[in-house]
Amino acid sequence: MKNLLIICLMLLLSGCVDKEILDDINIEVGVGYDLAEDSKDKYRGTVLFQEFQPDKSVINRTFSGSGKLRQDLLIDVTRQSSEPVVTGGLKVAVFGPKISRQGIYDLIDSFQRDPSIGARVFVVTSEDKAEEVMKGEYGTRGNSTYIYNLIQHNIDNRDIPKTNLHIVSRDYYETGKDTFLPRIKKIADDKVEIIGVSLFDKDKEVEILPLKDLFFFKLLVDKYSKGNFDVKLEKGNFAAVKSIKSKHKIKITDNHASININIEGIIREYTGRKLTSEVVNDVEKKLEKKVERECLKLLKQFQELGIDPVGLGQIKKTQHRKFDYKKWEDEYKTLEFDVKCNVNVEETGIIE
Amino acid sequence: MKNKRIKEDVEHKEWEKSFIKSKDFKKIFYYNQKTNVRFGLTFMATLIDENIIQDGILPNLLEDEFREIEDIKQLVPVADVQICDDPSLIEQKLMNGYVMLTIETELKHFGFIAAQKEIVRGLSQPEVEFSVIGPKEAFVESMGQNLNLIRKRLPVKELIIEEFTLGSLSKTSVAILYMENITNEDNVDTVRQRLKNVKFDAITDSSYIVQLISDNSNSPFPQLLDTERPDRVAGILAEGKIAIVVDGSPHVLITPTTLVEFFSSFEDxxxxxxxxxxxxxxxxxxxxxxxxxxxxxxxxxxxxxxxxxxxxxxxxxxxxxxxxxxxxxxxxxxxxxxxxxxxxxxxxxxxxxxxxxxxxxxxxxxxxxxxxxxxxxxxxxxxxxxxxxxxxxxxxxxxxxxxxxxxxxxxxxxxxxxxxxxxxxxxxxxxxxxxxxxxxFLEPLYPPRVVDMKDALIRLPFEAQSKRPIFLRTKNPIRFSKKKAKKKKDIDE
Known part of the structure; x- marks a missing residue:
C-alpha cells in the first residue's frame, strides 16, 4: 500500500516539474538595456539568442522589447520567439550609456532573483547603445561568447579587476564599498574593445576610468597574477616588466589610510644596451615611484567623487570594533592617504 | 526350485516395479564355475562403468571359489564394497552407480560394489574470470575434481569439507568448506542451517543455491559471490570465509561477501x-x-x-x-x-x-x-x-x-x-x-571499518594485510606476525 502510494505520487508529482528540453527552447545568452525613447516605458531591452546551424556555426539573433520591468521585456520577446524563452544561459549583460547614468540596480536585482541565472554573468557598461553592441557579429562562436571571453581573459591576464554578477551585487550591498564595471565599445561591426572601467556611486555611473589608469586601479582593488607594465627610463629607454604578481595591504587608522603594494615581476624587454643591476634598480625605483604617484592620484580622485571602489570603508569596518558608517562618510572626505610600493624584479631573462 | 525363484521375484517386484520400465535397468544371473552358486548382478547400465564389471567383478566372481556373500570382500578388487540387509537402501545405491549382488542362498543380504562411471570434463581455462597472469585452472562440473583443486591449494587438516544432499529429486551433493581454526563457527552454523532448510526438488546448479539461501531474495544484488577460480576459493578460505561447492556446477559460491568484493578481480x-x-x-x-x-x-x-x-x-x-x-x-x-x-x-x-x-x-x-x-x-x-x-x-x-x-x-x-x-x-x-x-553487505564503507579498507576500494601491499577482515569475526584474526616479518633480513649482513 505504502509503495503503491509512493509510485502514484511519483507519477502525479512529475506534472509539477517544468520540462525544458534543450532543443525546444530559446536560450537567452546575452541581454542589453537602454533607456526607452518612449517616455511611458522605462527600458528598452535587447535579448540575444544563439541559433546553431547544422555545421555548428552560430547565428546571432536579437529581439527587442520595452517595458517597466525586466519581465515586460521577456513577455515582449516571447511574443516574437518561436520557442519558449528561458534565461538560464545568460552570460553577458550590457548596459547602455544613459541607463547606467540613471541607475541599474533594479535590473541587476532581477537577475539575482532569477534562480536559473548563474553568479558568473559578466555585467558591463557600453559606450554605444547596448542594442547596437548586441547586434554586431563578433567572432564565429556567437556574440555573447565573444564578449564573455574578451572580458574573462582580460581579467585573467590583463588590467581588468575581477568582476561578475556576484561581486557586483556584493559590492552594491556592502557598506563602504562601491561598484565598478568594465566598459566596452563597439569599434566596428565585428569588433568590440575594452575602453576602461565605469565607476559607480551606489548604482549610478559617475566616472569612467581610462585605460591608462587601469593598471594602477587593479593594483588597488585586486591582485595581479600575470600583469604587464612598461617603465620609461632615462635617455628614452624603456623596460617591459612582465609576469607581474601583486598584493596590496591596507591599514586604516583614525584618519589615515596606508596602502602597501607589493609587486614582483620579470624584465622581458629592455631597449638599452646592457641590463646591469643598476638599471634593474633603476627600473624598480621608477616603477615604485610611478605606482605611488598614480595610485595616490586615483585615491584622491575617488575621494573627490565621493566614491569608494577600493572598499576602504569596508576595510576599516573589519579593523575597527566600533565602526559607524554615517561617521565614516564624513571621515572619508578628509581621509589622508599614503601609498607605499615595493617592487622586486626577480629575473631579467636568460641573457646576462 | 523354480517356484522358489518365482516367489522371490514376486517379493522383489515391489521395488522393481518402476525400475523394470527403464531400459537401462539390468538384472543378470550367473553361475560360479567352481561352486555352482547362482548369483545375480543388478545395476543401472547408464550409471556404471561396464569395464569395472567386465574386468574387475565378473572374472573373479565366476572363476574363484565363491560360496557366500561375505566372500566378495576378498574376491572383488574394488575399494568400495558394502554388504547390508536393508532393502530400503537398494534404490539409493543403484542410483548412485553401485552394482547390487544377490545370491540365491542369502536372500536377505545384498552386496554393493561401486562401479560409477566418472565422466569428467578436462580442466579448462576460466572463461568468465579470465586473467592474464596467474593460474589458468577453472572448476569443472565434477565435485570430486573441484574439491581436489581446492584441497591441493590448502593441504592442511584444518580445511573441513562437510557434505549435504539437497533436492528431493536431484539428490545433489553440496559441500561446505571452511577452515576449522579460522572461520567463525556462527557463520558455518548459519550456512548449515540454511542449506538444511532448502526446499526445492531439483537443484541443478549452484545458482539455485545462491537464490535459495541468500538473505534477501528480492534484491537485484547477488549476496553470494560465485567464482570459477580455485585460487580465489583458496584465497577466501584463508581469509575465514566459507565456500559452497555444488556437484554438477563449475561455479563455487563464496559467503559472506561484501559489495566491494564484487568489483575486485582476483587478478588484483x-x-x-x-x-x-x-x-x-x-x-x-x-x-x-x-x-x-x-x-x-x-x-x-x-x-x-x-x-x-x-x-x-x-x-x-x-x-x-x-x-x-x-x-x-x-x-x-x-x-x-x-x-x-x-x-x-x-x-x-x-x-x-x-x-x-x-x-x-x-x-x-x-x-x-x-x-x-x-x-x-x-x-x-x-x-x-x-x-x-x-x-x-x-x-x-x-x-x-x-x-x-x-x-x-x-x-x-x-x-x-x-x-x-x-x-x-x-x-x-x-x-x-x-x-x-x-x-x-556494504562493509567496510558502512558500517565504516577503517581496518578493512586495506583490501576494499584499494588494495594495500601484502605486508599491510597482516589481519583478516574484522567483519568476519574470525577465530584467529592474525594472518602473520608483523614483528617477525620485519625481523627477517637479507643475507648480506
Whole structure:
C-alpha cells in the first residue's frame, strides 16, 4: 500500500516539474538595456539568442522589447520567439550609456532573483547603445561568447579587476564599498574593445576610468597574477616588466589610510644596451615611484567623487570594533592617504 | 526350485516395479564355475562403468571359489564394497552407480560394489574470470575434481569439507568448506542451517543455491559471490570465509561477501598493489559512470540546460536538432538496442555472435544516427556506459549494474536530477540494509571499518594485510606476525 502510494505520487508529482528540453527552447545568452525613447516605458531591452546551424556555426539573433520591468521585456520577446524563452544561459549583460547614468540596480536585482541565472554573468557598461553592441557579429562562436571571453581573459591576464554578477551585487550591498564595471565599445561591426572601467556611486555611473589608469586601479582593488607594465627610463629607454604578481595591504587608522603594494615581476624587454643591476634598480625605483604617484592620484580622485571602489570603508569596518558608517562618510572626505610600493624584479631573462 | 525363484521375484517386484520400465535397468544371473552358486548382478547400465564389471567383478566372481556373500570382500578388487540387509537402501545405491549382488542362498543380504562411471570434463581455462597472469585452472562440473583443486591449494587438516544432499529429486551433493581454526563457527552454523532448510526438488546448479539461501531474495544484488577460480576459493578460505561447492556446477559460491568484493578481480592480487588499486578505482568509476551517465544526459537535456557548458551547447543542440523523440525515448531506444545486442550475442553461438556485434555496433548505430532517430552524442554515451558495465569482474554483478540504469532513467525523466538523487538514496538505503549471511553487505564503507579498507576500494601491499577482515569475526584474526616479518633480513649482513 505504502509503495503503491509512493509510485502514484511519483507519477502525479512529475506534472509539477517544468520540462525544458534543450532543443525546444530559446536560450537567452546575452541581454542589453537602454533607456526607452518612449517616455511611458522605462527600458528598452535587447535579448540575444544563439541559433546553431547544422555545421555548428552560430547565428546571432536579437529581439527587442520595452517595458517597466525586466519581465515586460521577456513577455515582449516571447511574443516574437518561436520557442519558449528561458534565461538560464545568460552570460553577458550590457548596459547602455544613459541607463547606467540613471541607475541599474533594479535590473541587476532581477537577475539575482532569477534562480536559473548563474553568479558568473559578466555585467558591463557600453559606450554605444547596448542594442547596437548586441547586434554586431563578433567572432564565429556567437556574440555573447565573444564578449564573455574578451572580458574573462582580460581579467585573467590583463588590467581588468575581477568582476561578475556576484561581486557586483556584493559590492552594491556592502557598506563602504562601491561598484565598478568594465566598459566596452563597439569599434566596428565585428569588433568590440575594452575602453576602461565605469565607476559607480551606489548604482549610478559617475566616472569612467581610462585605460591608462587601469593598471594602477587593479593594483588597488585586486591582485595581479600575470600583469604587464612598461617603465620609461632615462635617455628614452624603456623596460617591459612582465609576469607581474601583486598584493596590496591596507591599514586604516583614525584618519589615515596606508596602502602597501607589493609587486614582483620579470624584465622581458629592455631597449638599452646592457641590463646591469643598476638599471634593474633603476627600473624598480621608477616603477615604485610611478605606482605611488598614480595610485595616490586615483585615491584622491575617488575621494573627490565621493566614491569608494577600493572598499576602504569596508576595510576599516573589519579593523575597527566600533565602526559607524554615517561617521565614516564624513571621515572619508578628509581621509589622508599614503601609498607605499615595493617592487622586486626577480629575473631579467636568460641573457646576462 | 523354480517356484522358489518365482516367489522371490514376486517379493522383489515391489521395488522393481518402476525400475523394470527403464531400459537401462539390468538384472543378470550367473553361475560360479567352481561352486555352482547362482548369483545375480543388478545395476543401472547408464550409471556404471561396464569395464569395472567386465574386468574387475565378473572374472573373479565366476572363476574363484565363491560360496557366500561375505566372500566378495576378498574376491572383488574394488575399494568400495558394502554388504547390508536393508532393502530400503537398494534404490539409493543403484542410483548412485553401485552394482547390487544377490545370491540365491542369502536372500536377505545384498552386496554393493561401486562401479560409477566418472565422466569428467578436462580442466579448462576460466572463461568468465579470465586473467592474464596467474593460474589458468577453472572448476569443472565434477565435485570430486573441484574439491581436489581446492584441497591441493590448502593441504592442511584444518580445511573441513562437510557434505549435504539437497533436492528431493536431484539428490545433489553440496559441500561446505571452511577452515576449522579460522572461520567463525556462527557463520558455518548459519550456512548449515540454511542449506538444511532448502526446499526445492531439483537443484541443478549452484545458482539455485545462491537464490535459495541468500538473505534477501528480492534484491537485484547477488549476496553470494560465485567464482570459477580455485585460487580465489583458496584465497577466501584463508581469509575465514566459507565456500559452497555444488556437484554438477563449475561455479563455487563464496559467503559472506561484501559489495566491494564484487568489483575486485582476483587478478588484483597478482599485480603490484599500486596497479591493482588503480584498476579497482577505475572499475568503481566505471560502475558509477555506467549507471549514471545516461540518466544524467536525460535529466540535463530535459530540465537543467543551465548546467551545460557554453562550449558544449552547440554540439548538443546541433546533434539533437533533427531528432523527433524527447531525450527519454531517445535514450530508452538506444539502451534497449544495446540490451538486445547483448542478449542476442549471449544466446547465439560464438561465431554468429561476433557478426551480431558488428551488425549491431556499426550498422544499427550509424544508421540510427543518420536516420535521425538518435543523436550521436547519446550514441557515444550509451556505448561507453555499456562498455563500462562490462568491466565488472563478476558477471552476475554486471547484469545488476545494467538493470539499475533503468529506474534511474525513469526518475531522471520524471524529476530531473532530483529524481536521480532520490533513486540514489533508495539504492543506498537498500544497500545499507542488505546483509550477506547476516554480515553487512556494504562493509567496510558502512558500517565504516577503517581496518578493512586495506583490501576494499584499494588494495594495500601484502605486508599491510597482516589481519583478516574484522567483519568476519574470525577465530584467529592474525594472518602473520608483523614483528617477525620485519625481523627477517637479507643475507648480506
Amino acid at each position: 592480487y597478482f599485480l603490484n598493489w599500486i596497479l591493482s588499486s588503480f584498476f579497482r578505482l577505475i572499475r568503481l568509476f566505471a560502475v558509477a559512470f555506467s549507471i549514471l551517465i545516461t540518466p544524467i544526459y536525460v535529466a540535463t537535456l530535459s530540465y537543467h540546460y543551465e548546467l551545460i557548458p557554453k562550449d558544449l551547447m552547440s554540439t548538443l543542440i546541433t546533434s539533437r536538432r533533427e531528432i523527433p523523440l524527447p531525450p527519454i525515448l531517445e535514450a530508452l531506444f538506444l539502451e534497449l538496442t544495446i540490451e538486445l545486442l547483448r542478449e542476442a550475442g549471449a544466446r547465439l553461438p560464438t561465431k554468429v555472435g561476433q557478426t551480431i556485434g558488428i551488425v549491431g555496433g556499426i550498422v544499427i548505430g550509424t544508421a540510427s544516427v543518420e536516420a535521425g532517430l538518435t543523436s550521436n552524442v547519446l550514441l557515444i554515451i550509451v556505448a561507453l556506459a555499456a562498455l563500462a558495465s562490462f568491466t565488472t569482474p563478476v558477471y552476475r554483478m554486471g547484469n545488476t549494474i545494467r538493470l539499475l540504469r533503468f529506474p534511474f532513467l525513469f526518475l531522471a525523466e520524471l524529476w530531473g536530477l532530483l529524481g536521480i538523487v532520490f533513486c540514489f538514496c533508495v539504492l543506498l538505503t537498500h544497500l545499507t540494509r542488505l546483509t550477506s549471511l547476516g554480515r553487512p
